[in-house]
Amino acid sequence: xxxxxxxxxxxxxxxxxxxxxxxxxxxxxxxxxxxxxxxxxxxxxxxxxxxxxxxxxxxxxxxxxxxxxxxxxxxxxxxxxxxxxxxxxxxxxxxxxxxxxxxxxxxxxxxxxxxxxxxxxxxxxxxxxxxxxxxxxxxxxxxxxxxxxxxxxxxxxxxxxxxxxxxxxxxxxxxxxxxxxxxxxxxxxxxxxxxxxxxxxxxxxxxxxxxxxxxxxxxxxxxxxxxxxxxxxxxxxxxxxxxxxxxxxxxxxxxxxxxxxxxxxxxxxxxxxxxxxxxxxxxxxxxxxxxxxxxxxxxxxxxxxxxxxxxxxxxxxxxxxxxxxxxxxxxxxxxxxxxxxxxxxxxxxxxxxxxxxxxxxxxxxxxxxxxxxxxxxx
Amino acid sequence: xxxxxxxxxxxxxxxxxxxxxxxxxxxxxxxxxxxxxxxxxxxxxxxxxxxxxxxxxxxxxxxxxxxxxxxxxxxxxxxxxxxxxxxxxxxxxxxxxxxxxxxxxxxxxxxxxxxxxxxxxxxxxxxxxxxxxxxxxxxxxxxxxxxxxxxxxxxxxxxxxxxxxxx
Numbered sequence: 001x002x003x004x005x006x007x008x009x010x011x012x013x014x015x016x017x018x019x020x021x022x023x024x025x026x027x028x029x030x031x032x033x034x035x036x037x038x039x040x041x042x043x044x045x046x047x048x049x050x051x052x053x054x055x056x057x058x059x060x061x062x063x064x065x066x067x068x069x070x071x072x073x074x075x076x077x078x079x080x081x082x083x084x085x086x087x088x089x090x091x092x093x094x095x096x097x098x099x100x101x102x103x104x105x106x107x108x109x110x111x112x113x114x115x116x117x118x119x120x121x122x123x124x125x126x127x128x129x130x131x132x133x134x135x136x137x138x139x140x141x142x143x144x145x146x147x148x149x150x151x152x153x154x155x156x157x158x159x160x161x162x163x164x165x166x167x168x169x170x171x172x173x174x175x176x177x178x179x180x181x182x183x184x185x186x187x188x189x190x191x192x193x194x195x196x197x198x199x200x201x202x203x204x205x206x207x208x209x210x211x212x213x214x215x216x217x218x219x220x221x222x223x224x225x226x227x228x229x230x231x232x233x234x235x236x237x238x239x240x241x242x243x244x245x246x247x248x249x250x251x252x253x254x255x256x257x258x259x260x261x262x263x264x265x266x267x268x269x270x271x272x273x274x275x276x277x278x279x280x281x282x283x284x285x286x287x288x289x290x291x292x293x294x295x296x297x298x299x300x301x302x303x304x305x306x307x308x309x310x311x312x313x314x315x316x317x318x319x320x321x322x323x324x325x326x327x328x329x330x331x332x333x334x335x336x337x338x339x340x341x342x343x344x345x346x347x348x349x350x351x352x353x354x355x356x357x358x359x360x361x362x363x364x365x366x367x368x369x370x371x372x373x374x375x376x377x378x
Numbered sequence: 379x380x381x382x383x384x385x386x387x388x389x390x391x392x393x394x395x396x397x398x399x400x401x402x403x404x405x406x407x408x409x410x411x412x413x414x415x416x417x418x419x420x421x422x423x424x425x426x427x428x429x430x431x432x433x434x435x436x437x438x439x440x441x442x443x444x445x446x447x448x449x450x451x452x453x454x455x456x457x458x459x460x461x462x463x464x465x466x467x468x469x470x471x472x473x474x475x476x477x478x479x480x481x482x483x484x485x486x487x488x489x490x491x492x493x494x495x496x497x498x499x500x501x502x503x504x505x506x507x508x509x510x511x512x513x514x515x516x517x518x519x520x521x522x523x524x525x526x527x528x529x530x531x532x533x534x535x536x537x538x539x540x541x542x543x544x545x
Contacts, residue, residue, distance in 0.1 A: 035516035042501075043525050047532050078412060205462070208441055208490030219462070226465045227413075312413055312458070314442075314467065323442055323458055336526075340443035340458070348493040377516055 007036050011363040013110055014373030018350075018362070025358045030351050037377040045337040050076050050150050050288060053337065058144035060339070061375035064103045066095045066135070067317045068375070069148040071339075074229060075324035076150050079311030079334070082284065087277040088152035089230045094268045095135075095147065096230075096315070097261040101172065102131040103318035104254045111251075111367035112183060115192050120182050127175050130168050137161060150288055152280035162269040169262050176258055183251065193247040197365035199353040200245055207349035210342050211320025212257065213369065216242045216249030223316040235267045247368040254370075306330050319343050319370055341375040390416045393436060393468070400431045414467040422455075422472040422481050429457075429487040432470065437463040441484065444494035446502030448527045453479045453504050459488075480505040501526040 006017035015036040021029035041060055045053045057072045058065035070092050077084065109124025132142040138157050139147040147154050183189045199209065201217040214221060222239045224232040240256035242249035285306060311326040320342025329335035346369055353365060393415055394408035404424035411417040420428045432438045438459035447454040457470040474481055483506040484491035495506040496515040503524040506512060514521060523530055 035514075035518070038516040040525060043530075043532065205439055206489050208488070221462060227467070310411065312411065312467070312469065314413075321442065321460075325443075325445060325456065325458070327447065336447045338443070338445035338447075338456070344493065345490060348490065 005362065006033075010114065011366050012373075013367075013371050014376075016371075016373050016376070018366070020354075020359065020362070022359055025360070027355050027357055027359060027362070030354050032347055032350055034347075034373075035377055037373045039378065041378040042337050042339065045334055047333060049332055050080065050334060053334065054146055054148060055144075058141075058146060059374065060378055061317070061319075061341075061372050062143060063106050063372055064099050064318045064375075065143065066099045066139075066145050066147060067103075067315065068322070069145065070096050070230075071313055071315045071317065071322050071324045072326070072337075073148045073150060074313035074315070075311035075326040076334070077311065078313065079309040079326040079328035080150060080285075080288065081307060081309055082151045082281055082288075084152045084281050085278050086231075087156075087272070087275060088279045088281075090268055090271055090275075091153050091157065091279060092148060093230050093232065093235075094265065094272070095145075097264050097268070098131050098134060100261045100318045101258050102128050102135075104258050105131075107254065107318075107370045108179060111364075111370070112189070114363045114367045115189060117182065117186065117189065120179065123175065123178065123182075127172060130171070134161070134165060134168065137164075149280065151284045152278070156279050157272065162273050165265065165269050169265055173259070173262055176255065180255060190248070192364050193251065193368075194244075196247045196357065196361055197353040197368060198246050199349065203349070203352050207352060208345045209320075209349050210345065211316070211318075212240075212250050212253040213320070213346055215240060216253045217245040218243040223314055223321055227314060229313070229315060235264050237261075237264050247364050250368040317342055319372060319375070320346060322375075339375075339378060341378065343370070343372050344376045347371065347376060394418075396436060397431065400435060401428060404428050411469055414469050415464065417469040417471060420470060420472050422474045425472065425482040425484070426487070428470065429484050432459060432468065433487050436468070437461045438468055439463075441488035441490045441494075442467070444484065444491055444498055446498040446504045446526070448476070448502055449473070450476065450528055452476055453502060455481055455498065455504060457484065474504070478505075479503060480507055482507050483509040485510060500524065503527060 002019055002021050004017055004019055006012040007015050017033040019031040019033060020027055041056045044056060053072060054069050057068040060068045105124045105128045109121045112120040135145060136142050138161060139145040199213060199217060201219050204214045204217050204219060218241060220239055220241060225239055237260045240253045240260060242252045308330045309328045314321060314323050322342055323340035325338040327335040354362060397405045397418060404421050404427055405418060406421060407419040409417045438461045440460040440462065442458040442460050445456045452473045453476050454471055454473050459468050481504060483495055493515060495509055496512060498504050499506060499512055500514050500517050501524060
């Protein structure tokens with residue numbers, strides 16, 4: 001018998017439909033049905049200025065908006081032959097790591113609530129707000145930021161940000177201990193998560209699975225270490241690894257990643273205190289630098305002669321590895337923008353970690369995948 | 379994992395040399411692309427051979443994405459692959475004529491190509507031969523357009539409405 005879990009089902013955490021074929025309580029076959037949230041972001045990007053695409057990036061993944069801005073900006077800068085100043089790179093990493101913690105805390109809150117534990121949800125939402133307060137102080141937004149620009153970031157951090165950040169980080173480190181005690185100390189949690197949704201390393205690689213799901217299968221891969229972008233080669237941190245390849249393993253990897261993010265953030269705020277400087281590249285092309293580019297014949301001539309290029313970027317987004325491919329054909333808009341969403345690929349392997357388990361196991365397993373439908377459908 | 383005798387990292391010249399030695403006919407060009415080991419332009423007819431060599435001989439065991447680009451007269455298919463052994467990306471790309479655009483599916487070599495190819499087919503109208511399950515992914519079943527083609531214009535809602543009614 002085929003049943004629909006979704007599009008409105010608490011398990012989905014977004015708008016998609018998991019069609020499940022069951023025999024008794026056992027899952028025999030699955031067929032994810034996507035596209036309910038498809039907004040055509042790749043198509044709309046072809047009709048926008050390079051800096052206007054940033055607005056779309058925040059909406060691509062609404063729990064990790066700034067990480068997607070970082071992804072797009074790197075590819076756009078490569079395609080447009082622009083080099084940002086060092087301080088902008090450090091601020092971008094500050095944003096990405098804050099976003100990683102915020103995204104993982106959001107995941108923790110939603111996932112543990114799926115298992116029936118209510119308090120962690122409230123704790124998680126409370127702690128995420130502290131990070132959103134920081135985002136608000138320098139980007140003006142709590143969910144959609146529009147902060148990064150081709151050539152740097154929009155504005156510098158306001159005075160006192162780094163000191164406030166240090167207090168938040170200390171507070172968060174104590175909370176992570178509390179999170180662990182609530183979950184790993186709970187018999188209900190362990191019984192519902194151990195040996196569930198197992199996806200071994202060779203299947204992960206064959207199906208392109210990345211991020212915490214891959215690292216929980218014991219594969220040492222993190223783009224921040226393997227292919228350091230921005231300034232990740234200048235900070236010290238460890239890769240979070242587990243070897244159980246199940247739901248508990250994914251939980252442990254994400255928890256450790258949050259601690260490592262705090263470790264990175266401490267180094268980043270120290271660096272930012274010591275190195276003031278510009279946050280935008282000084283010699284941007286006129287049509288790109290201004291919020292509204294020169295129009296008419298003048299603007300046309302400026303853009304027409306701009307060199308062509310191709311940009312490819314890869315970042316370790318909170319959910320896994322994301323790629324962007326930007327083609328600049330010399331015009332004012334990108335000719336083509338292509339994104340690779342990690343959740344999209346992790347979901348495409350769903351038959352490997354769902355078939356054979358019980359229907360009641362689906363919510364914890366899908367919870368551990370950390371689905372964000374915005375970036376799957378784009 | 380690759381079978382290059384455990385040498386691990388190879389320079390771009392070595393990769394290009396190995397490709398030209400194994401596939402003298404199929405590889406058209408090897409170009410520099412910052413942030414990757416390089417960009418391989420290959421002949422679409424021998425796609426499956428190229429995929430097999432890139433995966434087994436060069437060790438690029440992880441397919442990150444497949445994308446289609448519409449160049450009006452031609453369509454381009456890009457494959458971004460990653461090697462756990464070499465810790466770098468390699469970009470494969472090929473161009474095919476826009477009329478009856480089709481290429482061999484990469485799913486026998488990299489199972490992860492499944493959804494990427496479904497998307498490239500519905501968005502850019504490139505058919506993937508021998509794909510196990512080539513149907514719509516993000517668009518509804520029976521959707522008659524290919525939105526990422528250059529001929530699909532935004533800002534023309536009236537025209538679109540008429541077409542939908544006719545369907």
